[in-house]
């Protein structure tokens with residue numbers, strides 16, 4: 001029985017794995033911190049409301065940055081203060097999902113002040129849990145917009161003063177002046193009665209989203225004994241005696257009952273609208289090859305292309321993605337490059353998929369293109385077993401070490417040089433990759449080139465480069 005009472009809620013991961021192979025068993029939070037309590041209330045609510053499988057937790061920066069260690073939901077970690085914007089995108093593109101933005105006071109009220117204001121003002125149908133511990137916890141206890149008057153922090157060592165830092169910001173009251181939000185409440189974690197009220201508010205806020213009623217936010221007053229330089233017991237007292245008088249608890253806005261739920265119509269993108277988007281009005285979309293016609297090991301590839309800045313790495317990825325899109329498949333392309341115009345490292349990540357793409361990030365590619373030695377050194381280990389590595393023998397003087405991958409070495413740069421410029425190496429790669437994998441018809445790629453290459457006089461030579469790559473492989 002006791003075992004049953006103490007079980008972890010199903011909304012949590014079975015094990016808290018921080019790094020592969022490391023199950024910490026507990027959380028990374030300090031003793032007495034409120035985050036763990038709120039996590040538990042949310043995890044339980046997700047189970048009881050039956051939405052664990054369609055929830056996406058969005059964690060920005062702050063002590064709760066590692067929300068993704070704990071919740072058995074979809075998770076995305078985003079830039080400081082930007083959770084409401086990312087949550088907006090997630091919810092709008094996946095209206096059936098339940099999107100939860102989990103933010104601290106530094107994150108939500110300081111750097112992300114504009115983000116939360118506009119998400120609330122637009123009435124996004126998302127749920128925000130706002131942990132107000134009156135300080136920047138993660139970075140060592142600097143003043144937050146919610147720091148109390150007289151409160152000493154690292155950056156207000158004599159105590160916050162109205163003349164210097166202004167008044168502490170009352171976020172739920174501020175948002176309650178907007179027309180759009182459906183439900184705004186402030187609760188606290190300082191005693192069991194208030195925890196029970198927080199539990200109720202957490203559920204109500206998530207239900208509000210499930211019912212399509214619009215923006216909901218719960219501000220939760222929460223202990224931070226480490227940065228308040230006090231004990232867990234004293235911090236609870238401090239909330240009761242100092243925080244609650246300034247930040248009164250209770251519902252600040254609730255129009256849930258008055259509202260009809262809104263569920264955006266499903267957008268069905270048909271072939272005609274895709275053609276229109278691509279400017280292919282008169283041509284047909286090429287859908288004559290199913291992914292099942294592609295050799296099994298090359299299907300739905302996750303591709304990483306890496307080399308020096310200036311080797312055309314990004315254009316190479318764009319060309320593959322553009323061609324895949326013209327083929328009618330789902331594609332994604334994201335670049336990653338250093339600040340140097342030339343000589344720095346660059347890589348891009350491309351997904352080509354018959355089904356929806358969950359994430360554009362390719363950490364473990366099925367196809368790696370390494371145009372220089374540092375790229376092979378860095379990414380060889382990440383290739384999925386059974387994957388394929390195309391490597392540039394003009395610049396790489398070793399073979400891949402792994403024997404569970406297919407290695408195809410070709411002198412991409414030398415072939416490009418023969419065509420008049422090293423810049424054509426990327427298209428030689430395109431030809432080689434497509435000839436080998438049979439992913440996309442060469443005609444489609446050549447057509448796509450007209451889109452991705454801005455200087456039209458180079459289109460013909462690039463087509464020759466593609467043919468040379470195909471021949472070489």
Ligand SMILES: Cc1ncc(C[n+]2csc(CCOP(=O)(O)OP(=O)(O)O)c2C)c(N)n1
Nearest residue numbers: 061062063080104105106107135136137138
């Ligand atoms: C762009 C950017 N600026 C500043 C930081 C440093 N930083 C990390 S967390 C943080 C404040 C976090 O405080 P809060 O949101 O209150 O969360 P808590 O840690 O208290 O839970 C800051 C300023 C950063 N990571 N990124």
